[in-house]
Structure formats: structure tokens, C-alpha cells
Amino acid sequence: xxGQDMNPQDVTPEGGHGAVPTxxxxxxxxxxxxxxxxxxxxxxxxxxxxxxHVHVGSLHAADDEMALHNARDVYTRRNEGVSIWxxxxxxxxxxxxxxxxxxxxxxxxxxxxxxxxxxxxxxxxHL
Amino acid sequence: xxxxxxSPAELEERFDATIAAxxxxxxxxxxxxxxxxxxxxxxxxxxxSEIIGMQPEGNWLLRAPSLRRKAILLAKVQDxxxxxxxxxxxxxxxxxxxxxxxxxxxxxxxxYSSIFNYPTLSWADIGVIGxxxxxxxxxNQVPLCRCSYGPYARAMIRICKEESFHQRQGYESxxxxxxxxxxxxxxxxxxxxxxxxxxxxMFGPADGDSPNTRQSMEWGxxxxxNDELRQRFVDMTVxxxxxxxxxxxxxDLRWNDERGAYDFGEPDWSEFKAVIxxxxxxxxxxxxxxxxxxxxxxxxxxxxxxxxxxxxxxxEAGA
Numbered sequence: 001x002x003g004q005d006m007n008p009q010d011v012t013p014e015g016g017h018g019a020v021p022t023x024x025x026x027x028x029x030x031x032x033x034x035x036x037x038x039x040x041x042x043x044x045x046x047x048x049x050x051x052x053h054v055h056v057g058s059l060h061a062a063d064d065e066m067a068l069h070n071a072r073d074v075y076t077r078r079n080e081g082v083s084i085w086x087x088x089x090x091x092x093x094x095x096x097x098x099x100x101x102x103x104x105x106x107x108x109x110x111x112x113x114x115x116x117x118x119x120x121x122x123x124x125x126h127l
Numbered sequence: 128x129x130x131x132x133x134s135p136a137e138l139e140e141r142f143d144a145t146i147a148a149x150x151x152x153x154x155x156x157x158x159x160x161x162x163x164x165x166x167x168x169x170x171x172x173x174x175x176s177e178i179i180g181m182q183p184e185g186n187w188l189l190r191a192p193s194l195r196r197k198a199i200l201l202a203k204v205q206d207x208x209x210x211x212x213x214x215x216x217x218x219x220x221x222x223x224x225x226x227x228x229x230x231x232x233x234x235x236x237x238x239y240s241s242i243f244n245y246p247t248l249s250w251a252d253i254g255v256i257g258x259x260x261x262x263x264x265x266x267n268q269v270p271l272c273r274c275s276y277g278p279y280a281r282a283m284i285r286i287c288k289e290e291s292f293h294q295r296q297g298y299e300s301x302x303x304x305x306x307x308x309x310x311x312x313x314x315x316x317x318x319x320x321x322x323x324x325x326x327x328x329m330f331g332p333a334d335g336d337s338p339n340t341r342q343s344m345e346w347g348x349x350x351x352x353n354d355e356l357r358q359r360f361v362d363m364t365v366x367x368x369x370x371x372x373x374x375x376x377x378x379d380l381r382w383n384d385e386r387g388a389y390d391f392g393e394p395d396w397s398e399f400k401a402v403i404x405x406x407x408x409x410x411x412x413x414x415x416x417x418x419x420x421x422x423x424x425x426x427x428x429x430x431x432x433x434x435x436x437x438x439x440x441x442x443e444a445g446a
Binding site: 020021025026027037038040057058059060062063066073074077078094 | 155164165167168171172173176202205206209212213216217219220224225226231236237238239240241278281282289403428431432434435438439
């Protein structure tokens, strides 16, 4: 796209570092067959002792060891972690294609699983 | 388990309700195709900007005036790479491949921010980039921490934490120059003169009836208009310039009591359009460098892959 035919309204500051074109930009996935690149890993970091590992993002690496090194460099440059898990993204089983999932419906109708379900006289202590 | 698939209208309704409740959309949620495309474009070009953004600063790594400044600059440039990585990771949750995005950048099928097409001519430019360019980036990025798309918002939270270091180290290095010799003070002023207008251009053209901005705001991707953010940046920056003893190169810049904000002049939008379309001082150099780095790294990527395959084959044979 040349300077002459660019409409100012086709440019916005979306994406932190300032204005970029929004027209004439490819957004689809390529249809050509993908070359064999490094696999995708998901990264989980334990922030400090006593906490669970938490998902922080993903990266590409040739193997597990490289994935750990890359995860350290990308996700823990400022003491954000004391332990890292990496797992191949294609090895993760997930509940369903939609986060609003009937899979979780059964937990919604069992109110008796919550302590507030039970009425206790106010004068009874420590309950 | 039997469940009937929701109809397209129901899916759209759920999406709209999630946005209306100011909740986050997550990767495997249904989303309108236009929302997905808009995010891919925005996140990919944001990532490209971070990656290309390493170059103007990398230019001074070997010429930093002290070991302290060199270590700081190295950490900052490494952060920019990290920011690119967080963002590519977020983009991949939308179904695009990182390798593909890199190729779109080096083929110019996707772009990056115009600001990185300006050269860094003096050491003061490194300080001014931290102060003004990262300062403007922070204005743009803080609202993105509340973006409706979960992975993007989470990446932005990490990025914003690190940007604060970027801005402060820049300002501190300018303070050192401002307290130095006359020549050093002149260097800061000269650099400020060159970077001020490009920094204002980072917010994009004045608010028009851009259907794109309006749609992005309806979707909760964008939270403020270009002009709102630009005003915020100017109001933030003027007192910082005063403390530094530099003059911002705008004869129309003055406090407006009525508005409770600074009035300021109009950037040269023809320059902006030229730079973003490829005619800036360093466009060709930036892309050529990125392409070269990518091509020179190809054998490393292949070798690592071959090594991983060999190790896996050995492990299997030995098992």
C-alpha cells in the first residue's frame, strides 16, 4: 500500500507502540501446508513455594529441555517463578470447545454441597 | 451425555452477553469471525512492533557509555523480545501459527508501528525512547490490560509491569545528561525535538468516524479514542519535560485553564502516512535486518529439530 492511497482512518494505534495500518493486512491462516516447525508448549510457573503452578503462556521449542530453558528466559526474567512445568500443547486434554460448557452443569444443581445450604441456630457457636 | 449444539444465534447472544457483562472471551469460546480477525491483526502487529522495536535500541548496545547503562539497555532489549513472545503466544490462541506471522512480517503482509522506522542518531535517543516512546506506549497499553480477549489482556498485564522499568530508566538516563555538560543538555534537547512529533503520531489520526475504532470499542478491545489517549500523554509529559529542563518543540503548547488540559499543535500527518507506508528513514533497513536474522537462524532451527528427533529415536530404541 503506498502513501497516496492510504486512508488515515485505516490506521489506528491498536497494539501498544502506536499506529499501524488496519486495512490491507492479512489476518487469515495460510492455506499452504505448514512446514515442520518446533512444536508448541504450554508453560506453567509456580510463583513461590506454597502456590500452585499457574498457566502463563506458550512457546515453541524443539524438545522438552529447550522448552524449559526458553520458558525460564521468556516467563521468569524477574523472579516470577521457582519452578516451571512445560507440556506439549497437543498432549493436553480439554473439557470442550466452549468454556460455557454443559460438562459443568451437574455441579450447579447440588446446593447441598455448600456450607450455606444448612440452617444452624444463631446461638450455636463455631459452626 | 446428550446435548444439542447451540444455534448460531444462541452463540452470538452468549458472546454479546459476555462482552456486555465486561467478562473475558477465552480462546475456545465461540466468537464472531470479524472479532477474531480484528484481534489477530492487532496482536500480530503489536508483536511485530515489539520485535522490530529491538533494532533502534540494539543499535546502541555496543556504544553505551558505561557498563551500567549497557546492562540496563541489554535487559530492556531482552524485554522487548519477551513482549513479542507473550504476544505471539496470545495470537496463537486465535488459530494462527507463529512461524506464519513472522513470514507475514518479513513479506510486509503485516506491518509494525511507524515509530520504529526512525533512526537512533545519538545516545540521548535511547533515553528519549524510554521516556517518550515507551511513555506513549504505556498510555496505549494500560487500557489493553482490560481488553475483552483474555489472553491478550493477560499478556498486556505482564508487559505493562515491565514498561514501567523502561520508562524510568530512560528518564533517569536523561536526568544524568541534563545534569551534565552543556553539550549533553543540547543532545537531550536535539533528541527531544526529533522524537516529540513521532511520539504524538503513535496515537494515530484524530478521532474520525472510523468504523474500525467504533467496532473495537463496542467489542471491548479498545477502551479510549486516539485523541483521549494523546491528550493524556501530553498532560503527563509536559511536567516531566519541565523537570528535565527541555522544551517540547510545539509553539502551540500551552495550559488551557478552561479544559484543565494542555492545548497542543497538530502533527504532520503526511509524514506519518509516508513513514507507515514504507517511506520512513529506516523502513527498508528494519525489514531487511529482520529478514536476515530469520534466514540466518534457519539452520539453527533445523539443527535443533534434527537433534530432538535423534534423541527421541534413541530413547525409543533404548526403551
